[in-house]
Amino acid sequence: MTDFLDQVETCVPALRRYARALTRNIDLADDLVQDCLERAISRRALFRPTGPVRAWLFTILLNLYRNSLRSSHRRGQTVDIDTIPEPSTPATQPGHIALAEMARAIETLPLDQKEALLLIALEGLSYSEAATILGIPQGTLMSRLGRARAALRVATGNSAEPHLRTVK
């Protein structure tokens, strides 16, 4: 029990980071993490101790986030004004990505691509763990990552570069 809670506790910073990147709102993100922890702790009996706690927590967090999006689509979304980046001038250097630009670009991604890319690029999870969290085959994960990276490239104004040939 204490072991379980200690394991959960070590995951909290990563959960907060991931939730912040998903929601772009400090309070919403921490609410999401709190809901996730409450659910995980009250349902710990359902947790198979053989699997990693971290993957289980991320799965719960994502399910809660998707549910909250579904209900907030009816209410209209709220965005913390502080998290909206200042408009920036387009990148002058080819290949350069302004952070503000990236912050806006990540918002334009479809949710399934955003979830996948953040698990890999931000959280540094292995492909197999991310696929487990998302409940998809690894091939599907890879194609989401590919589409997310291509979309970000366009959204950050780097589409002028020659497009990568599809290589088999």
Add this chain to the structure above:
Amino acid sequence: MSAVTRDMLMAYVDGQLDAADRPAVEAHLAANPEVAAEVLLWQRQSNALRALFAPAGSEPVPARLRAHRIAAATGSRRMRSWRWAAAAVVLVGLGLGGGWFARPLLNGAPAASASLIADAVNAHTVFVAENRHAVEVPATDQDHLVTWLSNRLSTPLDTPDLSAEGFTLVGGRLLPGEPNAGGRAAQLMYENAAKDRVTVYVTAALPDRAPAYQFANAGGAEAFYWANARITCTVVGTLPEAQMKTVSQAVYRQMTEGDVTAGPPYRG
């Protein structure tokens, strides 16, 4: 040498490429500048994402997100719902047969008596430790004490005489109480020559007005509780058990004189 795929290039960027494939990927990048530019862009995307959001993972974790704290909170919530379930069991038990309340507290299920006893023991612990402020109205003003507390509890209340047991009245006070027992409670304090103190915690009757008796040991104090159609009463002290029983019986005898099955007389 296998063909370099998009997945291998991503694995290269994500640091998840098999070591065996690394030379092939690096050779491919060296030979294809446009592919190398794309891969560099992916790396910059990842760097930008980390620069944007990684700091959120290094912030101090707020208390509400501490797993141990959440576990403690959900534990007590579970306990509360367990108590409701237990209360339902008690009601069923009452329906099936009387005598349930005669069961000892620690063995039986939580009931209204449990919270009354807990309140009584808490009040005892707080006020027996006081010297100058042990009571609100001293025994020297006994008539006022009796009238006041009787009015506040909307039930006639007399102060038992425990001189035969070696105790004299110190005084009494009014306390907030359980909502289902009138919301107020009176505490009477007695003291013997050895400065041992005993308190008597009285409330108006519970809604069910059912007779009940319990002995309980809570927080190092002995408590004797009973309820009838007029009042609930809990005698609390830290005396040896035999002495507690003698005192409790004296209080019980004096406070149940008359017809206790009837409700309180009408008070204008």
